[in-house]
Structures are given as structure tokens and as C-alpha cells.
Amino acid sequence: MARIGVFICHCGENIGRTVDCAAVAQESAKLPGVVVSLDYKYMCSDPGQQMIKNAIAEQKLTGVVVAACSPRMHETTFRRAAAEAGLNPYLLEMANLREHCSWVHEDRPIATGKAVDLVRVMVEKVKRNRALYPIQVNVEPTAMVVGGGIAGIQAALDIAAGGKKVILVEKSPSIGGHMARLSETFPTLDCSQCILTPRMVEAASHPNITLMTYSEVEAVDGFIGNFEVTIRKKARYVDPAKCTGCGSCYTKCPQKKIPSEFDALLGKRSAIYTPFPQAVPNKPVIDAEHCTMLTKGKCGVCKKICPRDAINYEDKDELVKVKVGAIVLATGFELWDHSKYGEYGGGRLVDVIDGFQFERLASASGPTAGEIRRPSDGQVPHTVVFIQCCGSRDEKQGMAYCSKICCMYTAKHAMLYRHKVHDGRAVVFYMDIRAAGKGYDEFTRRAIESDGAEYVRGRVSRIYRRADGKLIVRGADTLAGRPVSIEADLVVLADAVVPRKGGEKLAQMCGVGYDTNGFYSEAHPKLRPVETAAAGVFLAGACQAPKDIPDTVAQASACAAKVLGLFAAPKLEREPIVARVNQNLCVHCRACINTCPYGATQDREIKDRQGNVVKVVAEVNEGLCQGCGTCVAICRSNAIDLDGFTDEQIFAEIATLE
Amino acid sequence: MNSIGYYPGCSLSGGGIELDLSIRGLAQLAEVELREIDDWNCCGATAAHNLDHNLAIALPYRILALAEKQGLGEVLAPCAACFSRLKGTNVRLERSGDLKAKMQTIVDLPYSGSVKILSITEFLNRLMELGLADKLPKKLTGLKVAPYYGCLLSRGEDIVSDDAESPSAMEAALRATGAEVVDWNFATECCGGGFSMSLTDAVLDLSNAILADAKAAGADCIVTGCPMCHSNLDMRQLKIQSSGMGQYDMPVLYLSEVLGLAAGMGCDQLGLNRHFIPAMALAHRFDPPPQAAETAEAVSDQRSN
Amino acid sequence: MSHTQQSELGARIAEQTGMNVLECYQCGKCTAGCPMAKYMDLTPSQVMRLCQMSDEGAKEQVLRSGAIWTCAGCLTCTQRCPKQLDPAAAMDVLRELSNREKMTSPQRRKILAFHKAFLTTVRKTGRMSEFPLVRRYKISSRDFFSDVLLAPLMVAKGKLGFKAHKIKGRSQIKTIFQTCADLARK
Incomplete structure (x- = not known):
């Protein structure tokens, strides 16, 4: 005989505001099988959990329904409490009165009625639950970090320092990411390369870290503790084992006019190249698109010049399979393309540049050796206009969100310009100054108060190039209540921070969610900021949201802590929500085997005592099964059921609503 | 023979008469019949929407209802303001059934929403497709034109289909005449619109900036599709010049006048003689006086001898 | 939506245009692009700002401003508003109200006189x-x-018709004007 307990949570005001929780408890008490029904302000709190535990012990409950928030939020909490009281945790179910009811309704009586229905459904389900036990799986104690910027480097170094192996995958020829391109960093103005390059070298030389540059993730299979990843090592056309990085090849390469991605297209590189002199590994690759030997079969200079015979024009992409227990995604960001802003010249004005281009102009290793010279004619600009929020906070043409880092780097740009061009005028158009960070507000104030940047509060409506070459910037000074027009020589747009193009593909491979903007979704915005919906996959840096270097590094270290925690135990417990085949009913049509997205269903031979095969049936590998239920749906003889979500349970839920 | 509805609007029988003349001429050339809406009224233009939001819809509603009654599927509204008002009314009626019902009560005429409004650029591009392109014998080679769209042929996302920041609806037609389209900055800047009399100083300022930019870009003339812009840039140019703001002598032509020139139509037929800033000289550039032609012939005769 | 509007002007604008002025975050892009801003006593973004406030002083300041009448309706603000608002349409609502409540700025009476003369001719x-x-x-x-x-120049160019063209449906037009005026009085 079922003895069910129902516990209704008010969730402070979240549920209580629109649902009459006491009434729901009263109604629930009348349901057949329910022996106790209580409501409480915060069921997840210690006294709330104690209430459940006491009822389990005193009333000898066989099942529990907690009607509160989403099970994604607190199912683990309540199941742990049930287990502590001696009840198998899988005999506890949650009815979602918050996301499914109070948050989406306004009418109190109707919402209360719906809440009673939601409880009744779960009571019918839990009556049919059976005790389940977690599944033990092995853990491969190696992590893969995708992305070799500061986020990926930091995560890799911290995991490696914890004694575990790391494979660091980077798609470009060198690690270092965007940070390697920056001139100086806020709020201390220390040189970016000076603080980054030692870490790049450390990552390359650490015995626990395997660097895979010029490589991309092709496929991800498996699950937490047991991922199988296919990585494409792109053809480098240079054998890294032989190459010493002497540089003869790129000095002699006749193709020298290729816009350098590293220099934000302001500088030039050769067809065989390392992105920058401090690259790690410091071994060139050949850009197959621009190398005339590879496109037309003419040239071959680098092969002739190479003293180590490291050049191989026949090189091909290679697919490598690795087994890893955890994945850290650190794929970073790119800048929004301001050519969408027709009113700012639609990308046609060469002296209207983006933040990275200004970084390269200000960088000692950049195309102008650190002198601020505008792209069109190489002149030193006497008036530079900086425009914040370009494509940010613009739901019409750009992104609705604040890109977070632009206020700070624009202040830095204005400062650097004023430090380098003493008689120059720096005008910054801004909407709000968002400088919440240690030493940040002091930094922007310094730009205004002592470094002489003129800050104008207002957006810019239009930029055009007058016949005399001046860029006319039409903005507003909303504090003075007047339109302003500035004659500028250079305009720097603080373009919005957006996720990497094509990042959705990697997310889908890993089972990670992403928001409408394409940023990867964390498991919980406050309490699980580095985990994702996919167990064993973690997020570091700007792939999750716009972030500056300190936040990125902190998040990367947090990822490392999570990975090391996961690797600390030799075995991992998994939820026992898996499919189960009734071998008496299975007719071995193989539909489930063909359809399982995880390869978890397989053949099993049933033999008699003599060892003769009498029957072949389908069987589910508990280690691989993700409990998606596809096999249950496709099985035509109804031989498969999903533990925790059996047909019987679901039919009972539906039937009670009629 | 193709036919199309025609809503000339009030300006075209007064200040914008050249626009009417040149459009009729081109339509005839392309063998398109213009069927004028019977007993049309003013659309309310720049005035009604300031003072009465119902009136601003009701006046265009009557025009649309009359056109529908007359069986006109498409109606050309050459004046940019009329075009904007008429098409804007269509858009708003389509969005709100309540508004439609309200207007039917006010105007006491039914209207289902079937009439499609064409702007001057849409109409002229249509004529080009219908064969006008093959009837432009005269090449306006060397003529540098600054296409000026102003506000109402560039902005209004539900109304104008062109790119608001860099519209191009005039370009193909202008290039077909052999003219050179200059790259300039003020193609979509406002000329001051309907403030010609009530806030004249602002109109002079804004129009002056437009003329200055066209001159700096090396344009021989500005090309427009709006009678209001035309009057501000052409008629008000006299005041701009006499008050010493700048000296331009910049003819301002309707797009239809430029096409008419290329089609070989006469200055009087196009209304070029009615401009305040003389435009005839521009036309004569491509129209050598008979005497000069004879001389040229004589020279070539001598050579062949 | 209207329950979010505290201010009378905001509610009126929402009713007539569907726009929520509270979405304006005062970036000033409307002011920056406005060709008439330099002739205004309030900038377009200040007009939007005042429409967000529910005090009587804000309403007065807007409806008595010359700015609302100085707007040329060029739509540059609307075209470029990053919040997809329509300040040009808000200006229409405010002018109508300013005229109806007889609050029109004396500085801009010529503009109002022109609009009225225009509509009288049409009526x-x-x-x-x-x-x-x-x-x-x-x-x-x-x-x-x-x-x-x-004037003489215009006459010479055939651009100033002395005789008014009177359409046949004049009585219909009068009725339309009358019905709209009645609706406004309600």
C-alpha cells in the first residue's frame, strides 16, 4: 500500500504570490495514497528538509512529492535528504510549481488549480516508482581544453599543476589568443605580452600538457569521464619535428602582401608564416590559400632554403582520436562586424577602425612599431574619436547586451593615444561608464581628469568622410543638451564582443546549450557558473559571456578545480536513468540498435547450457546510455522501458488529468 | 498598352509642375497610359499629421478608396511626401482592422487595401523595364550627377524598400543615361522640408550644406524626386547665394527630367525653362546648336575630301 | 502595456503609436542625427526623457517647447534609434496635444500658422x-x-496658381474634417 508524502514550497514569494500553497496542501492531502501533505516557506532550507526527513521516518513513507521549483534546481538536494532519511532517493519526485506555474500565470485561483493538478500527476507517478541505484563508471583522467587563449592556457596550466594530463587544442598556428595581440592591459597598463608569453612557454614545456595547435575538434562522442574526441590536425606543410624555427623560410617567401590576421589586417605577412615573433610553438605553417606552390605548383623557395628539409608540400590533414574524461571549452570571442552600421560608413571608411586594430597600432610589436598612424595615409592623427557601445546595447542592428570590457579598453586607448601624441585630442563618446572592478573606476577617472580624454555622453549618429579627408563625427552631448560635430582624423569603434562564428557547432557536438546570441550557457547563472548542461563539459572565458582578463583567468582556474575534483575519484556515479530491454519480448528487429545516438544498444546472444546460441536480443550498455528514450519510442514490440520514466508511470500521469 | 494609376498631388500643378510634365512625357514615350484618380484630394502632406492623427489617415484613405473604386491596382505618387503618406496609410490600415473600420466611418467609403502605391523611382525603373531604356538615344556622357534622396525616399522602413543609409534606387536609371554618379555625403540629409516659409533660416542652412557637399564632390547638378526638396534646393538657392552663404549655380533636376533629356525631349516639354537656377545650359551641353553641328559636318567633309 | 506608463504623455504616445517611451535609455543618437536639433530649445532625447516623467512640470515643458514644432519629420531619429523607438511619431502626438491644449510655443507660432493655413485651404x-x-x-x-x-518670379515660371482648384467632393472633405474634429473633442 502506497504511503505518499507531499511537500509544498512557497519559494519565498516566487510561488506563494500566485499560488495558494496552503490550499494546494489541503487538496493534496485528499489524494488517494497521500498520508501527509504540508506547506512551508522554503522547503530547500534546513528546517524544510528536516520536515521531509521526519515525515519519511514517522509516517513510513514509500514515496515523496516535493512541489517546488524546477528539478534542475533542487532535485539533487531533496533526493539527498530522502536518502539520509533511509528512503531510496529515486522514490522522490518533484512537481514544478515555479517555472511551470507561478512564474507563467497571473490569475491566483487558476494557478492554484493548476498547481493541484501538477501535484496529483506526480503523486500518480511516484506510486509507480521503484528503487534505483546509481551506475558506476570509469573516469579517464585526461582533460581536453579547446582554445589556446588566456582562458585555455590558464585552465591547462592549473589542471596540469594538479598532476593530470591535458590536451590543449588551438585552431590557429600559435597559442596566445587575443591577449597576445593587446598592447597594454587595464587597469595597470602592464604590457600584455610581458605577462602572457611566459605562460605560453610554460604551457608548451609542461610535461602534463600536450599542445595541438593548428587543430580543430571534429567530433565528440561518449560522456562524462569517457569522451572520445576526434581532432583534425590541419596540414602545416612544415614538419615540426625537423623545424628549428630559424625563420629562413618566411624571410625568403616571395608572397609578402597577405594581410596579417594577427595584426587585424593592418600589417602584412608571408604565405609561410608564424603569426608573430613570440609564437608558441615558434614553427611556421604554410597558408595553403596563398602559397603559389600549393595553388599553382610554382615557387618552392621555402623548401630550397630550409636547412633542415622540414618543408613537405604533400602534407595532409590528419584525424586523431583521443580519450578524455573532461572537456573545457575556452573558445573566446571575436568583434562584431561594424560594416553593418551604414551610418558609420558601412565598413568603407579605412580610417574608421576597431579596437583590435587600435591595439596593434599602439603595440610595440605592431605594424607601426607602436606609433599611432592612421591606415589611409600613415599620418599621425591629431584628433581621434573613440565610440563606445558600437553594436552593443543595440537591439536593432547589433546585440542587445552590454559587452562589458569596452568602457575600460576605450579609456585605455584614449590614455595610450594621449601618452603617445601629446598635442592630440581624444574624444570619447559613451552612454554610461561601466567600470565596476578593482581599480577600474579610478582608471577611467584618470583618463578624464589627468590624461585629458574628453568624454562626451551620447551616441554618434553618423560618420562620413568630407572631401578634404576629415572624418565628420556627428554625436550628441546629452549632458549639455546639444548636438556636437567633431572633425576627426581617426575613429576607433568599440565593437561589441560576440561569440566565435560557428561556435554553435562545437556546442552541439558537446551537448552544451547556447543563448540567442550564441554564448555558451552555464548550468546555473549563479551557483554553477562554469558547468554546463552536459556533464563533464566546462566553460572558461568569453565563450560564455563578454569578460575581461581577470574574470577570464578566475573562471579558467575554477574550471580546473572542477576538472580536478572530477578526476579525484577513480569511479564516477551516474544517474540510473537508463533504458532496459525485456528480453522475453524483444524480437531482435535491431531498430533500437540502428537508432541509438550514443551506440548504447547492442546485440546480446542468449545461449543454452551447451553454449548454443538460442536467441539474439538487444541489450543496453548502462555506461553509454544517456536515457534519451529514442529506443523506447522506436521499439515496435514494446520491449524497452526507461527506468524512472516507464510507460506505466507516464500513462498514469496522463490518466489522472482526465 | 500598359496603364497605371496616377495621383499627381497638389504640388505638381504648382511649384512642382516640371515633375508632372516630364513624367507625362516619359510615360507617353514608354507607351504607358497614366490614369488620373478622379476628383482626388490633398493627402494632408506635411500639415495634417501635426494637428490631427485621424485626419492624417482619413485624407489619404479617401484617395485610396477612390482609386480602388476606379479599379486602379497600382498608383504612382510622384511627390515623395504624397508617396510617404499614401503608402504609410496602407501600411497602418493593413496592421489594424480597427483603424480601417474607423476610417470607413469617417470617410464613408469602403476600401479593402488593394491599391499599391509606387514612388517616382519605382515608377521610372518600371518604365525603364518596359522599354524606356531602349529609347534613350542621347548619352549624357560627362554629366556628373549627385542623386539626392532626402528623407522620404530613403527612410521609413515600412515604406521605402531601399537601404536607408545608402539608397541606390536612382543609380541604375542615371547610369543608363550615361551620366556619372558622384560619391557624396548628403544624399539622405534633410533639406528642411516643409519649413521653407515658416522657418526659412533653417531651410537655408540645411540646403546650403547639401549644395556645398554636392559642389565639393564635383557634381554638375543635383537629382531629386521630391518637389519639396526641389523647391528648397532650387528656388531657395537664390536666397542662399544672395545672402552670401555660398555660390553654387547648381541646377536641381528631377530624375524624370534627366531621363527626359536622354530621351531627347525638349527643354520646354520637360519644364527645364521653369527652374530658378538655370538648367537649360546643362541641357544644351548635349544638344549642340544647329550651327555648331553644321560646322562640325563641314570639318569632317573637308577631311574626307 | 499601458499599465507600465506612469506619465500622461507616455500613455498617450503608447495609445496612439504602440511605442513604450520607457524603453528610451537616453543614448542621444536621435539628438546626434537630428538636422533641426540646433534650432531646438529641447533636444529630441530631452523630449523623450520628459515624456518618461509623470510630473506636471515635465508635461508643461514638453508641450510648451518650441522643439516639438521644430521637428521636420525627417525620420533620421527613428531610422537610427537602437531601441527601435519612433521619436518622430512621438513628436506628432505631442504637437497635436500642444495645439489642442493651446500651449504652443509663441516662438514657433509661424510654424503652427502655416500648418493651419495649409489645412484650411484643403478643407x-x-x-x-x-x-x-x-x-x-x-x-x-x-x-x-x-x-x-x-512671388512674381514664381508667376513667371508658372509655379504660382492664383486660382484655387476646387474638387467636386468638397462637401465630403468638409465632413471628414468635421468628423475628425468631433472625434478629437471627445
Whole structure:
């Protein structure tokens, strides 16, 4: 005989505001099988959990329904409490009165009625639950970090320092990411390369870290503790084992006019190249698109010049399979393309540049050796206009969100310009100054108060190039209540921070969610900021949201802590929500085997005592099964059921609503 | 023979008469019949929407209802303001059934929403497709034109289909005449619109900036599709010049006048003689006086001898 | 939506245009692009700002401003507003209200006089004709002497019709004007 307990949570005001929780408890008490029904302000709190535990012990409950928030939020909490009281945790179910009811309704009586229905459904389900036990799986104690910027480097170094192996995958020829391109960093103005390059070298030389540059993730299979990843090592056309990085090849390469991605297209590189002199590994690759030997079969200079015979024009992409227990995604960001802003010249004005281009102009290793010279004619600009929020906070043409880092780097740009061009005028158009960070507000104030940047509060409506070459910037000074027009020589747009193009593909491979903007979704915005919906996959840096270097590094270290925690135990417990085949009913049509997205269903031979095969049936590998239920749906003889979500349970839920 | 509805609007029988003349001429050339809406009224233009939001819809509603009654599927509204008002009314009626019902009560005429409004650029591009392109014998080679769209042929996302920041609806037609389209900055800047009399100083300022930019870009003339812009840039140019703001002598032509020139139509037929800033000289550039032609012939005769 | 509007002007704008002025975050892009801003006593973004406030002083300041009448309706603000608001449409609502409540700025009475002269001409004849319009405008604005030299030139170019064109459906037009005026009074 079922003895069910129902516990209704008010969730402070979240549920209580629109649902009459006491009434729901009263109604629930009348349901057949329910022996106790209580409501409480915060069921997840210690006294709330104690209430459940006491009822389990005193009333000898066989099942529990907690009607509160989403099970994604607190199912683990309540199941742990049930287990502590001696009840198998899988005999506890949650009815979602918050996301499914109070948050989406306004009418109190109707919402209360719906809440009673939601409880009744779960009571019918839990009556049919059976005790389940977690599944033990092995853990491969190696992590893969995708992305070799500061986020990926930091995560890799911290995991490696914890004694575990790391494979660091980077798609470009060198690690270092965007940070390697920056001139100086806020709020201390220390040189970016000076603080980054030692870490790049450390990552390359650490015995626990395997660097895979010029490589991309092709496929991800498996699950937490047991991922199988296919990585494409792109053809480098240079054998890294032989190459010493002497540089003869790129000095002699006749193709020298290729816009350098590293220099934000302001500088030039050769067809065989390392992105920058401090690259790690410091071994060139050949850009197959621009190398005339590879496109037309003419040239071959680098092969002739190479003293180590490291050049191989026949090189091909290679697919490598690795087994890893955890994945850290650190794929970073790119800048929004301001050519969408027709009113700012639609990308046609060469002296209207983006933040990275200004970084390269200000960088000692950049195309102008650190002198601020505008792209069109190489002149030193006497008036530079900086425009914040370009494509940010613009739901019409750009992104609705604040890109977070632009206020700070624009202040830095204005400062650097004023430090380098003493008689120059720096005008910054801004909407709000968002400088919440240690030493940040002091930094922007310094730009205004002592470094002489003129800050104008207002957006810019239009930029055009007058016949005399001046860029006319039409903005507003909303504090003075007047339109302003500035004659500028250079305009720097603080373009919005957006996720990497094509990042959705990697997310889908890993089972990670992403928001409408394409940023990867964390498991919980406050309490699980580095985990994702996919167990064993973690997020570091700007792939999750716009972030500056300190936040990125902190998040990367947090990822490392999570990975090391996961690797600390030799075995991992998994939820026992898996499919189960009734071998008496299975007719071995193989539909489930063909359809399982995880390869978890397989053949099993049933033999008699003599060892003769009498029957072949389908069987589910508990280690691989993700409990998606596809096999249950496709099985035509109804031989498969999903533990925790059996047909019987679901039919009972539906039937009670009629 | 193709036919199309025609809503000339009030300006075209007064200040914008050249626009009417040149459009009729081109339509005839392309063998398109213009069927004028019977007993049309003013659309309310720049005035009604300031003072009465119902009136601003009701006046265009009557025009649309009359056109529908007359069986006109498409109606050309050459004046940019009329075009904007008429098409804007269509858009708003389509969005709100309540508004439609309200207007039917006010105007006491039914209207289902079937009439499609064409702007001057849409109409002229249509004529080009219908064969006008093959009837432009005269090449306006060397003529540098600054296409000026102003506000109402560039902005209004539900109304104008062109790119608001860099519209191009005039370009193909202008290039077909052999003219050179200059790259300039003020193609979509406002000329001051309907403030010609009530806030004249602002109109002079804004129009002056437009003329200055066209001159700096090396344009021989500005090309427009709006009678209001035309009057501000052409008629008000006299005041701009006499008050010493700048000296331009910049003819301002309707797009239809430029096409008419290329089609070989006469200055009087196009209304070029009615401009305040003389435009005839521009036309004569491509129209050598008979005497000069004879001389040229004589020279070539001598050579062949 | 209207329950989010605390201010009378905000509610009126929401009702007539569907726009929520509270979405304006005062970036100033409307002011930055406005060709008329330099002739205004309030910038367009200040007008939007005041419409967000529910105090009587804010309403007065907007409806008595010259700015709302100085707007040329060029739509640059609307085109470029990153919040997809329509300040140009808000200006229409405010002008209508300013006129109805007789709060129009004396500085901009010529503009109002022109609009009124225009509509009177249309009400009487069904169409706008330059000469009757200009005559009415000059009388009501008492602006007798500007552009007097232009008139003969216009006549010479065939651009100033002396006779007003009267359409047949004049009575319909009068009814339309009357019905709209009645609706406004409600």
C-alpha cells in the first residue's frame, strides 16, 4: 500500500504570490495514497528538509512529492535528504510549481488549480516508482581544453599543476589568443605580452600538457569521464619535428602582401608564416590559400632554403582520436562586424577602425612599431574619436547586451593615444561608464581628469568622410543638451564582443546549450557558473559571456578545480536513468540498435547450457546510455522501458488529468 | 498598352509642375497610359499629421478608396511626401482592422487595401523595364550627377524598400543615361522640408550644406524626386547665394527630367525653362546648336575630301 | 502595456503609436542625427526623457517647447534609434496635444500658422494651392514682407496658381474634417 508524502514550497514569494500553497496542501492531502501533505516557506532550507526527513521516518513513507521549483534546481538536494532519511532517493519526485506555474500565470485561483493538478500527476507517478541505484563508471583522467587563449592556457596550466594530463587544442598556428595581440592591459597598463608569453612557454614545456595547435575538434562522442574526441590536425606543410624555427623560410617567401590576421589586417605577412615573433610553438605553417606552390605548383623557395628539409608540400590533414574524461571549452570571442552600421560608413571608411586594430597600432610589436598612424595615409592623427557601445546595447542592428570590457579598453586607448601624441585630442563618446572592478573606476577617472580624454555622453549618429579627408563625427552631448560635430582624423569603434562564428557547432557536438546570441550557457547563472548542461563539459572565458582578463583567468582556474575534483575519484556515479530491454519480448528487429545516438544498444546472444546460441536480443550498455528514450519510442514490440520514466508511470500521469 | 494609376498631388500643378510634365512625357514615350484618380484630394502632406492623427489617415484613405473604386491596382505618387503618406496609410490600415473600420466611418467609403502605391523611382525603373531604356538615344556622357534622396525616399522602413543609409534606387536609371554618379555625403540629409516659409533660416542652412557637399564632390547638378526638396534646393538657392552663404549655380533636376533629356525631349516639354537656377545650359551641353553641328559636318567633309 | 506608463504623455504616445517611451535609455543618437536639433530649445532625447516623467512640470515643458514644432519629420531619429523607438511619431502626438491644449510655443507660432493655413485651404477646396495658402499664412502669421520678391518670379515660371482648384467632393472633405474634429473633442 502506497504511503505518499507531499511537500509544498512557497519559494519565498516566487510561488506563494500566485499560488495558494496552503490550499494546494489541503487538496493534496485528499489524494488517494497521500498520508501527509504540508506547506512551508522554503522547503530547500534546513528546517524544510528536516520536515521531509521526519515525515519519511514517522509516517513510513514509500514515496515523496516535493512541489517546488524546477528539478534542475533542487532535485539533487531533496533526493539527498530522502536518502539520509533511509528512503531510496529515486522514490522522490518533484512537481514544478515555479517555472511551470507561478512564474507563467497571473490569475491566483487558476494557478492554484493548476498547481493541484501538477501535484496529483506526480503523486500518480511516484506510486509507480521503484528503487534505483546509481551506475558506476570509469573516469579517464585526461582533460581536453579547446582554445589556446588566456582562458585555455590558464585552465591547462592549473589542471596540469594538479598532476593530470591535458590536451590543449588551438585552431590557429600559435597559442596566445587575443591577449597576445593587446598592447597594454587595464587597469595597470602592464604590457600584455610581458605577462602572457611566459605562460605560453610554460604551457608548451609542461610535461602534463600536450599542445595541438593548428587543430580543430571534429567530433565528440561518449560522456562524462569517457569522451572520445576526434581532432583534425590541419596540414602545416612544415614538419615540426625537423623545424628549428630559424625563420629562413618566411624571410625568403616571395608572397609578402597577405594581410596579417594577427595584426587585424593592418600589417602584412608571408604565405609561410608564424603569426608573430613570440609564437608558441615558434614553427611556421604554410597558408595553403596563398602559397603559389600549393595553388599553382610554382615557387618552392621555402623548401630550397630550409636547412633542415622540414618543408613537405604533400602534407595532409590528419584525424586523431583521443580519450578524455573532461572537456573545457575556452573558445573566446571575436568583434562584431561594424560594416553593418551604414551610418558609420558601412565598413568603407579605412580610417574608421576597431579596437583590435587600435591595439596593434599602439603595440610595440605592431605594424607601426607602436606609433599611432592612421591606415589611409600613415599620418599621425591629431584628433581621434573613440565610440563606445558600437553594436552593443543595440537591439536593432547589433546585440542587445552590454559587452562589458569596452568602457575600460576605450579609456585605455584614449590614455595610450594621449601618452603617445601629446598635442592630440581624444574624444570619447559613451552612454554610461561601466567600470565596476578593482581599480577600474579610478582608471577611467584618470583618463578624464589627468590624461585629458574628453568624454562626451551620447551616441554618434553618423560618420562620413568630407572631401578634404576629415572624418565628420556627428554625436550628441546629452549632458549639455546639444548636438556636437567633431572633425576627426581617426575613429576607433568599440565593437561589441560576440561569440566565435560557428561556435554553435562545437556546442552541439558537446551537448552544451547556447543563448540567442550564441554564448555558451552555464548550468546555473549563479551557483554553477562554469558547468554546463552536459556533464563533464566546462566553460572558461568569453565563450560564455563578454569578460575581461581577470574574470577570464578566475573562471579558467575554477574550471580546473572542477576538472580536478572530477578526476579525484577513480569511479564516477551516474544517474540510473537508463533504458532496459525485456528480453522475453524483444524480437531482435535491431531498430533500437540502428537508432541509438550514443551506440548504447547492442546485440546480446542468449545461449543454452551447451553454449548454443538460442536467441539474439538487444541489450543496453548502462555506461553509454544517456536515457534519451529514442529506443523506447522506436521499439515496435514494446520491449524497452526507461527506468524512472516507464510507460506505466507516464500513462498514469496522463490518466489522472482526465 | 500598359496603364497605371496616377495621383499627381497638389504640388505638381504648382511649384512642382516640371515633375508632372516630364513624367507625362516619359510615360507617353514608354507607351504607358497614366490614369488620373478622379476628383482626388490633398493627402494632408506635411500639415495634417501635426494637428490631427485621424485626419492624417482619413485624407489619404479617401484617395485610396477612390482609386480602388476606379479599379486602379497600382498608383504612382510622384511627390515623395504624397508617396510617404499614401503608402504609410496602407501600411497602418493593413496592421489594424480597427483603424480601417474607423476610417470607413469617417470617410464613408469602403476600401479593402488593394491599391499599391509606387514612388517616382519605382515608377521610372518600371518604365525603364518596359522599354524606356531602349529609347534613350542621347548619352549624357560627362554629366556628373549627385542623386539626392532626402528623407522620404530613403527612410521609413515600412515604406521605402531601399537601404536607408545608402539608397541606390536612382543609380541604375542615371547610369543608363550615361551620366556619372558622384560619391557624396548628403544624399539622405534633410533639406528642411516643409519649413521653407515658416522657418526659412533653417531651410537655408540645411540646403546650403547639401549644395556645398554636392559642389565639393564635383557634381554638375543635383537629382531629386521630391518637389519639396526641389523647391528648397532650387528656388531657395537664390536666397542662399544672395545672402552670401555660398555660390553654387547648381541646377536641381528631377530624375524624370534627366531621363527626359536622354530621351531627347525638349527643354520646354520637360519644364527645364521653369527652374530658378538655370538648367537649360546643362541641357544644351548635349544638344549642340544647329550651327555648331553644321560646322562640325563641314570639318569632317573637308577631311574626307 | 499601458499599465507600465506612469506619465500622461507616455500613455498617450503608447495609445496612439504602440511605442513604450520607457524603453528610451537616453543614448542621444536621435539628438546626434537630428538636422533641426540646433534650432531646438529641447533636444529630441530631452523630449523623450520628459515624456518618461509623470510630473506636471515635465508635461508643461514638453508641450510648451518650441522643439516639438521644430521637428521636420525627417525620420533620421527613428531610422537610427537602437531601441527601435519612433521619436518622430512621438513628436506628432505631442504637437497635436500642444495645439489642442493651446500651449504652443509663441516662438514657433509661424510654424503652427502655416500648418493651419495649409489645412484650411484643403478643407475649403479639397486641395492645396500655393496662392491661397500663402495668402492665408501671411495674414495669420503677420509675416507680410518675406519673400515678396519671389512671388512674381514664381508667376513667371508658372509655379504660382492664383486660382484655387476646387474638387467636386468638397462637401465630403468638409465632413471628414468635421468628423475628425468631433472625434478629437471627445
